[in-house]
Amino acid sequence: MKTEKILIVEDEFIVAHDLQMILQRAGYHVVGIADSVKNAQALLEKHQVDLVLLDIYLKGRLTGIDLARDLMKSQIPFIYVSANSNEKVLEAAKSTCPYGFIVKPYRDRDILLSIDIARYRRENSNNMKMSSERFMQDFIVDISMKSLTWQKKILAIASAFQPYIPFDFIALSGIGKDGKRYSEIGITRKNFNQYDLFTANEFLKYTGLSVAEYDTINQLVPETTADAIYIGDDFEGVKRAAPMKNLIATTYHLYSNLVKTFYLENGDQISFSFYSRTENIYQPAHMELLNFLSGTLEKKLAHIIELEKAGTESVLHQSDYPLAKKDFENIIGKSTALLSVLDKIKIVAPTDTSVLITGDSGTGKEEIAKSIHRLSHRNTKPMVAVNCAALPADLIESILFGHEKGSFTGALNARIGKFEEANGGTIFLDEIGEMPFDLQAKLLRALQEKEIERIGGKQPIKVDLRIIAATNLNLEKEIAKGRFRLDLFYRLNVFPIHVPPLCRRKTDIPLLAEYFVQKHAKALGKNISEIPADFMDRLMLYDWPGNIRELEHVMLRSMLLSSNGKLNPDHLELGIKNEEPLTQNGIKTIIDNERDHIIRVLARCKGKVAGSGGAAELLGIPATTLNSKIKKLNIKR
Numbered sequence: 001m002k003t004e005k006i007l008i009v010e011d012e013f014i015v016a017h018d019l020q021m022i023l024q025r026a027g028y029h030v031v032g033i034a035d036s037v038k039n040a041q042a043l044l045e046k047h048q049v050d051l052v053l054l055d056i057y058l059k060g061r062l063t064g065i066d067l068a069r070d071l072m073k074s075q076i077p078f079i080y081v082s083a084n085s086n087e088k089v090l091e092a093a094k095s096t097c098p099y100g101f102i103v104k105p106y107r108d109r110d111i112l113l114s115i116d117i118a119r120y121r122r123e124n125s126n127n128m129k130m131s132s133e134r135f136m137q138d139f140i141v142d143i144s145m146k147s148l149t150w151q152k153k154i155l156a157i158a159s160a161f162q163p164y165i166p167f168d169f170i171a172l173s174g175i176g177k178d179g180k181r182y183s184e185i186g187i188t189r190k191n192f193n194q195y196d197l198f199t200a201n202e203f204l205k206y207t208g209l210s211v212a213e214y215d216t217i218n219q220l221v222p223e224t225t226a227d228a229i230y231i232g233d234d235f236e237g238v239k240r241a242a243p244m245k246n247l248i249a250t251t252y253h254l255y256s257n258l259v260k261t262f263y264l265e266n267g268d269q270i271s272f273s274f275y276s277r278t279e280n281i282y283q284p285a286h287m288e289l290l291n292f293l294s295g296t297l298e299k300k301l302a303h304i305i306e307l308e309k310a311g312t313e314s315v316l317h318q319s320d321y322p323l324a325k326k327d328f329e330n331i332i333g334k335s336t337a338l339l340s341v342l343d344k345i346k347i348v349a350p351t352d353t354s355v356l357i358t359g360d361s362g363t364g365k366e367e368i369a370k371s372i373h374r375l376s377h378r379n380t381k382p383m384v385a386v387n388c389a390a391l392p393a394d395l396i397e398s399i400l401f402g403h404e405k406g407s408f409t410g411a412l413n414a415r416i417g418k419f420e421e422a423n424g425g426t427i428f429l430d431e432i433g434e435m436p437f438d439l440q441a442k443l444l445r446a447l448q449e450k451e452i453e454r455i456g457g458k459q460p461i462k463v464d465l466r467i468i469a470a471t472n473l474n475l476e477k478e479i480a481k482g483r484f485r486l487d488l489f490y491r492l493n494v495f496p497i498h499v500p501p502l503c504r505r506k507t508d509i510p511l512l513a514e515y516f517v518q519k520h521a522k523a524l525g526k527n528i529s530e531i532p533a534d535f536m537d538r539l540m541l542y543d544w545p546g547n548i549r550e551l552e553h554v555m556l557r558s559m560l561l562s563s564n565g566k567l568n569p570d571h572l573e574l575g576i577k578n579e580e581p582l583t584q585n586g587i588k589t590i591i592d593n594e595r596d597h598i599i600r601v602l603a604r605c606k607g608k609v610a611g612s613g614g615a616a617e618l619l620g621i622p623a624t625t626l627n628s629k630i631k632k633l634n635i636k637r
C-alpha cells in the first residue's frame with residue numbers, strides 16, 4: 001500500500017473513474033472525486049490530502065487554475081491532467097508551479113510516473129526548506145556575536161535573507177511600547193552583495209517630501225504592522241489604504257510586499273516590510289521561514305536594537321557589506337534579472353540537487369554551472385563538462401559511461417567514462433536536449449540509482465556526483481515531439497534556472513562592455529580608457545541575438561580596430577538591428593521608440609531617475625512623470 005492520499009478533481013465521470021482505478025490498482029488511497037472547485041474544497045477540508053490530480057475546466061465558474069492557487073497557499077502538491085492546449089491557459093497553469101502536467105489522453109504509466117516524480121520533488125523541496133532554515137538560524141546567531149555596528153549586523157541579516165525571501169527594498173521600523181516609531185530605516189539592493197542602508201530623513205530628501213508632511217501621513221494613517229502578504233489586488237488595496245506604502249512602492253517601482261513583525265521581550269516591536277519589483281512573488285513559504293526564525297530573531301534583534309539605542313554611531317551609507325565574499329567574480333552584471341539568477345545559484349549550490357539551466361546560446365549557462373560547482377562542497381573535485389551535441393552518436397555511450405576492453409571492435413583497452421572521471425565532483429551535460437533518446441534512459445538510471453554501467457561491464461559501478469544540465473532548446477516541445485523523455489525532464493528539472501537573454505537585461509551591457517575592454521586590454525596591447533557615449537548608445541540599441549558571447553566578440557573586434565586608445569562606433573557592424581529595431585511591418589512605433597530612448601538614458605545615468613544627473617533631468621521631464629512612464633512601458637530595472 002502506498003502512503004499518499006490522493007484527491008481527483010475531474011468533471012468527466014469516465015476519466016475520473018479511470019484515474020481512480022489506475023491509482024487504486026497501484027495501491028494508492030483515493031480520498032474522493034470532485035467535479036467542481038467547490039466540491040474539491042469541501043473534500044480538502046475533510047481529509048488530509050497529499051496530492052491532487054487536477055483537470056483545468058470543471059463544473060461551475062471556477063477552474064482548476066483557481067483551485068491551484070489555493071493549493072499553492074496550503075502547499076499541497078498537484079499535477080494537472082488536462083486536454084487543454086490553449087497557450088494562454090497553459091501559461092496560467094504553469095505560473096501556479098504544478099508538480100507535473102499530464103496531457104490527455106494519457107497512459108497508466110504516465111500517471112504513476114508523474115506521481116513518483118512529484119514525491120521526489122516534494123522530498124527535495126522539504127530538504128531544501130530544512131537546509132535554508134538551518135542556514136539562516138546559524139547565520140543570525142553567528143552574526144549577532146560578531147563585533148560589528150548594528151547597521152552592519154542588520155545589513156548582514158538582510159542580505160542573508162535575499163536568496164530565501166527575495167527583495168529589492170526593506171522598510172524596517174522599531175516601535176516602542178507606547179506605539180511610537182523610534183527607528184526607521186530602509187535597505188535597497190545595489191548589487192549581488194551590496195546594499196544601501198539609509199534613514200527616514202535620507203528617504204525624505206530623495207523623495208522631496210518634508211518631515212512635517214511625512215509625520216502627518218504617519219499619524220493620520222499609521223501603517224499596519226500585522227503579519228501579511230500583499231500581492232496582486234491586495235497590494236493595490238494596501239497602497240490605497242497606506243500612503244507611506246504607496247510612496248515607497250512608486251519611488252522604487254515595487255509590486256509585492258510581505259510584512260512580518262517580531263515582538264521583543266521588553267515590549268518593543270521590530271517590523272520588517274519586504275518589497276519586491278516582481279509581482280506575486282511572496283508566498284506562504286516565505287512567511288513560514290520567518291515564523292520559524294522568529295524565536296531566534298526576537299532574541300538577537302533585541303540585542304541589535306540595544307546597540308542602536310546606545311547611539312554610538314550615526315547612520316551612514318554602507319554600500320559594501322564587508323563580510324561578503326566575492327562569490328561571482330566571473331559573472332558580470334547587476335540587472336534584477338541576473339541578480340535573481342545569482343540568488344538561485346546561492347540557494348542550490350550547497351545542496352546536491354540536480355540543476356537544469358535553460359537559456360539561449362551565449363547567455364552564460366556554462367558560467368552559471370561553474371559557479372554552482374565552485375560554491376558547492378564538491379569544489380575540490382573536478383567539474384567535467386560534456387557537450388552532448390558535439391559527441392559522435394556511435395561513441396557517446398562509451399565517452400559518457402566508459403567501456404571494458406574488447407567490448408566492441410576497436411575497444412583495445414578499458415576506458416573510464418566522463419561519469420567516472422567526475423566522481424566526487426560535478427558533471428556538466430551541456431546541450432542535454434541533443435542526447436540520443438535511448439541513452440536518456442541510462443542517464444536517468446545514473447541519476448536515480450547513482451550507478452553506471454560501462455559498455456561490456458559485468459556489474460554496475462557506484463558514482464557519487466552532481467548533475468548539472470543545460471539546454472537552449474525548449475525541452476517541453478522536445479517531449480511533445482517524442483525526442484526527450486518526460487521522466488528525465490522532471491528529474492532534471494527539480495531546480496530550474498532560466499538565464500534571460502541579454503536583450504532582457506540591457507542595463508548589464510555597459511558593465512559587460514567595460515569588463516571585456518579590461519579583460520582583453522593586455523593581450524591585445526590596447527589601452528582603452530573609456531567607452532564613448534555614442535559607441536555605448538549603439539551597443540544599447542542592438543538586440544544581441546548571440547548574447548554575451550556576441551558582445552565579447554564585438555568588443556574584441558572594436559578594440560583591434562581602435563586607434564589612439566579610442567573605440568569608434570563606425571567600426572561596429574551589428575547588422576540591421578543596430579540601425580533601429582524594426583517591428584513586423586518594418587516601422588518602429590512611437591511607444592517602442594520612447595521605451596528604447598528611456599532605457600538608453602537610464603543606462604547612461606546608471607539607473608538614477610530623480611535628482612541631479614538623473615534620467616528625468618536629462619530628458620527634461622519631472623521625475624514623477626518619468627516614473628509613471630517607466631511603469632506604463634513596463635521597463636524593469
Ligand SMILES: Nc1ncnc2c1ncn2[C@@H]1O[C@H](COP(=O)(O)OP(=O)(O)OP(=O)(O)O)[C@@H](O)[C@H]1O
Nearest residue numbers: 330331332360361362363364365366367472548549
Ligand atoms: N555574466 C557574464 N559575465 C562575464 N562573462 C560572461 C557572462 N556570461 C557569459 N559570459 C561569457 O560569455 C561567453 C559565453 O558564455 P557561456 O559559454 O557560458 O554561454 P552558454 O549559454 O553556455 O552558451 P551555449 O549555449 O552556446 O553553450 C563565455 O566566454 C563566458 O565567459
